[in-house]
Amino acid sequence: MSTPVDTAASTPPETAAPSAGGMTSGAPPWWERWGDRLNPLVVKEVRQGLRTRIFWVxxxxMLLACVVLSLIAYVNTREAQYTRSGRYYFFAFFVCLGLVHFFxxxxxxxxxxxxxxxxxxxxLLVLTGLGPRRILLGKVASYLVQAALYASAVGPFLLFSYFLNGIALPTILAVLSLGAAWLVFCTVVGVCxxxxxxxxxxxxxxxxLLLGTLGAAVVYGLVAAFAMVEAGDRLLGDDDFLYAVGVGxxxxxxxGWLLFETAASRLALPTEDYTRGPRRALLTQVLLAALGGVAVWWAEGKDHTVAEVFGIMGALHLIAVVLFVATDVDGLARPMRASTRPWSLLRPGAVRGFRLGVLLLAAWAxxxxxxxxxxxxxxxxxxxMRMVTxxxxxxxxxxxxxxxxxxxxxxxxxxxxxxxLRLLVMAVVGLASSLPPxxxxxxxxxxxxxxxxxxNPIMGAANFGTYEYSSAGSKMSWELLAFVVGVTVLAAFAADRVLVEREKRVHAS
Amino acid sequence: MSLLQVKGLRRDFGSLRAVDDVSFTLEAGSILGFIGPNGAGKSTTLRILATLDVPTTGEVLLDGHSLVDAPDKARPLIGYMPDRYGTYDDVTVFEFLDFFARAYGLKGTQRRERVESVMEFTGLTPLAQKLTTALSKGMRQRVALGRTLLHDPRLLLLDEPADGLDPRARIELRELLRALADQGKAVIISSHILTELAEICDTCAIIEQGRLLATGKVEDILQQGGGSAVAPELTVRLAAGAEGDAVWARAERLLLEQPRVVHVAREGEALRVRLELEPGTGPAQVDAAAAVLLTALVSAGLPVCSFSARERNLEDAFMTVTKGRVA
Known part of the structure; x- marks a missing residue:
């Protein structure tokens, strides 16, 4: 019986099987060399995907719908000298593509x-050494390749709609580009x-939940596309629209990056530094948001309102993320312990997650x-507004x-x-919001x-943000805010000590 | 130095101790049967050995690399086959193995040769272009084994590999594993089907409630367990002829009158005789007791045509050392 031992580096055994799948000996062709560089999952998933019934159905x-729509367009426009119905046909073709791309x-x-x-x-994938990030990247990329195949089928019809007049090429490109971004985001959400x-x-x-979310994503994507198609070039020249698109x-x-890294950390093995990716993504997100916010604040003439909006909305977003970061499991795997310092806040462990979360929220405020x-x-x-910030x-x-x-x-x-712990946070917040009133x-x-x-996290925040026109002053005082901050510092210190003790216990066991 | 050294392995899940102070070693080229009832901690131990989980305490060294401190170095030396086949739909056998070969970082010609070689070894070459979903269980198990061998690991961890296989597929799997051991690979097979392990394994490790109760060869385990919990059985066949039942009844009565005989039952055309022996009784004493019975039967003029003692096996060893508890 021939065996696989040591054949990786040497010649195959004499009794080797006949070539499988039309394989040839000698130097591999260029496409195969190129294919070797691809993420293995892309190759596998595309092969697999193209065999599924769902793909061909x-x-x-989609192709049938586009052909029917084209025939209708042809019949409607052949008599007329000049029509402006291109935008509607473009949207109709986009609906065909959008249903597939966004759902x-x-x-x-x-x-x-x-x-x-x-x-x-x-x-089995993780054990090959591919790593969770490459696995997820492969999944996302392979489905984007399939999406490109769908798009290539609808592409000529979308271009055809341009020749029906009523829609400008920049509008088509803008809708398709934003649609592609939405597709990537939805696919990342799906994988995560x-x-x-x-x-x-x-x-x-x-x-x-995902079915509902994707249903909403389809509606949102199509409504946005319709609005852009309807408004046409005017929208592309509108600064507010461009600003909103930039933020979006x-x-x-x-x-998307944060979700991706979080998902990769969930697939990581316990011996890996699974928190580095998501915490780095969070830090980057916070830094980018801060830089962007400061730039907008500066550009708008150091507008107080810009700082208010960024301060409040950013804090709410950050709290939601910190809820996950600060509730990690206790301790970290043995290989990482020796090289972990008190400031290694990207390393796994609840104590470091908690400290990172507290620092980010404090710095943001x-x-x-x-x-x-x-x-x-x-x-x-x-x-x-300063107090509520x-x-x-x-x-x-x-x-x-x-x-x-x-x-x-x-x-x-x-x-x-x-x-x-996350449920506990929600329960405590729920109680603290409802009982005092x-x-x-x-x-x-x-x-x-x-x-x-x-x-009270809700009523209290609302009170701190209330300006009473009757007394021409804030409803709450800085002293009261200082009290809340003081209590919070004590609570955070106590929580930190608890987490440190638990980590010591876990590492000692 | 042993290829695999497991020292004081412990794994807690909250208050549940799934693995408790498990230690053993394994040499290259040997097959270890990891035996225990469901929930005994076999799969947890295998997952730790596969670097999928970390022990609460303890150390595992594979070829000198710590699985706890340097799992990345040890991982390429491990081939892990979980209890589920882990094949994909809509993928041919060749594509499946090719995909994993790519994932292991094999490129170009080297990858093709490797996949061909593994298919040849596992007898999958004629099925290369078949979808994995169209294969029988035995063949899918071979595909899974092939995947495990792609990166030429030195330690194979097989979790319930023969579960659900028909007798032919089991025999073929056994031959494949023996061939792998002959090539110098160390193999750990976890199972609760003792008959399949008995014929494959060189040594056994019996685990119950997370604790390793015994390790070594089957005979050694029987010795460790004192050897008294399972009574040796003898099978007596008589040429009863026309007198039939009367002869059988006489033989039964006579046997029951003999010392150490605790149970006699007629099963078809044979009498099953069970003896009770003192703890620590060796094969010589069993033989002596059997000789006494045979002499008695022949002296009484009973037409004995066959008289045999059943050899103790892995099942006896298992029953000797376990108590039927689950962690």
């Missing part, structure tokens, strides 16, 4: 990775959603409140700290898992009483 139906492709990408997880073949599914119940939930693309890019102070024209509500990140840190204390301080591990009403005070709701 969608491809056939079928992301959903298939999701299913593909979900099946790897269900069948545990992803374990597949890494969420653990148990059967979660899988079912994620599945239906930046969000898609940075959030400091940056924007600083810019608000530096703004030359301060509106009447300026002081209140500080209050929102402070509440975020406070409630994450409280949940960490509740979940991880007891020696029992019942509530200490990352998932349980109720109690305030019961004791005969206003539901939004400032003192009663001092630690």
């Amino acid at each position: 969608c491809f056939g139906l 079928v492709i992301p959903y298939n990408a999701y299913r593909s990775l979900a099946r790897e997880r269900e069948d545990e073949t992803w374990v 959603a597949a890494t969420l599914a653990g148990g059967r119940l979660t899988r079912g939930f994620v599945h239906f 693309l930046a969000l898609m890019l940075t959030d 400091a940056l924007w409140v600083g810019l608000e102070f530096m703004s030359p024209r301060v509106p009447d509500r300026g002081m209140a 500080v209050a929102i990140p402070t509440y975020g840190i406070f409630y994450i700290s409280v949940a960490v204390l509740l979940g991880r301080m007891p020696r029992s591990d019942r509530l200490s898992s990352p998932g349980a 109720l109690v305030a009403v019961l004791v005969g005070l206003d539901a939004d009483d400032g003192l009663f709701n001092l630690l």
Whole structure:
């Protein structure tokens, strides 16, 4: 019996099998050498995808719809000297492509990775040394290749619509470019959603959630495309539109990257530095957002409102992300322990995730409140907005700290898992938001009483941001805010100590 | 130095201790059967050995590389086959192996030769262009084994490899594994089907409730366990002829009167006799007890045409050392 041992580096055994798949000996052709450089998953997934029924059914139906639409366009326009119906036909062709690009492709990408997880073949992939990032990249890329195949079929029809008049080439290019960005983002979301599914119940939930999300993505993509087609060139010359497109693309890019890295970390082995990718993506996102925000603030004449909007919206976004970063598992794998320093905040472990989250939220608040102070024209509500810019990140840190204390301080591990801790944060925030107004009403005070709701994350933030025109001043004072900040510092310190102790315990065991 | 050294392996999942102080070594070219009931900790141990999980404490050295501290160095030396086949739909056998060869970083001619070589070894060459979904279980198992061999690992970890295979496929798998061991690969097979392991493995490790109860050759394990929990069995066949039942009844009565006989039952055309022996009883004492019985039967004029003692096997060893508990 011939064996595979040592044949990798030497000649095949004498009894080697006849060539499989039309293989030839000698130097491989250029396309094969080029193919060797491709991500193996792209080769496999495209081969696999082109054999599936769903690909050919969608491809056939899309092509048929486009042909029918073209015939209708031909019949409607052959009599007329000049029509401006091109834009409607373009949109109709785009609908055919959009349904596939914004729904079928992301959903298939999701299913593909979900099946790897269900069948545990992803374990085999990880063991090959491909690494989770290359696995995910391969999945996304292979579905984008399939999307390109669909697009190549619809491409001539889209171009045909240009010759029907009524739509300019820049508009066509803009719609297609934004559509491509939306496709990439939706595909990344689909692939990332597949890494969420653990148990059967979660899988079912994620599945239906994704179906709903992709349905909404189709509607959003098509409505946006229709608006652009309708407005035509006017929109492309509008600064506000370009500004909105820039923000949208930046969000898609940075959030897409963050989601991608988070998904890769979920597929990583416990011995790997699984948090480096997502935490680096988060840091980059925060830095880019800060730089972009400062640039806009500067360009708009150091407008106080710009600092307010960036400060508040950014803090809310950051709290949502920090919720995941700060609730990592305790400790880190043995190979990494020796080289991990107190400032190695990108390394795995709840204590480093928590510290990174607290630092980011504090820095974010400091940056924007600083810019608000530096703004030359301060509106009447300026002081209140400065307080709320500080209050929102402070509440975020406070409630994450409280949940960490509740979940991880007891020696029992019942509530200490990352998932349980996130639920605990939500539960604590829910209670803290709903109970104080109720109690305030019961004791005969206003539901939004400032003192009663001092630690209420929603009502409290609203109170800090309230400017009372009657008294021409802020509803809350800096002293009260300082109290909330003080309590938060104590809670964060206590949570940090708890996490440090737990890490020591984990490493000692 | 042993190829694989496992020292004091422990794995906790919360308050559950799935693997508890497991230590053993494995030489190159040997096959170790990792035996235990469901939930005993076999798969967890294999996952740790495959670098898919990290132990809470303990150390694993593969060819001198620590699986805990330097998993990246050890991983290329490991071929892991999980209990599920792990094949893809809509992919041919060649494409499947080619994909994994690419994933292992093999390029161009080297990759093609490697895939051809593995297909040849596993007998998959005639099926190269068949979709994996069209294959029988046995063939899919070969595809999975082929995938495991692509990067020429030194340690093979096979989790329940013969589960669900028909007898022919099992025998073929056994031959493949023996051939791999002859090439110097160390193989660990986890299973709870003892008969399949008994014929493949050089040594066994029996695990229950996460603890390694015994390791070594089957005979050694029986010795470790004291050898008394499973009574040796004898099979007696009589040429009863026309008198039939009367002869069988006489023989049964006579056997029951003998010392150490605790149970006699007629099974078809044979009597199954079970003896109870003291702890630590060796083969010589069993033979002596059997001789006493045979002499008694022949002296009583019973027409004995066959008299044999069943050799103790892996099942006996397993029953000797385990208590049927689950972690």
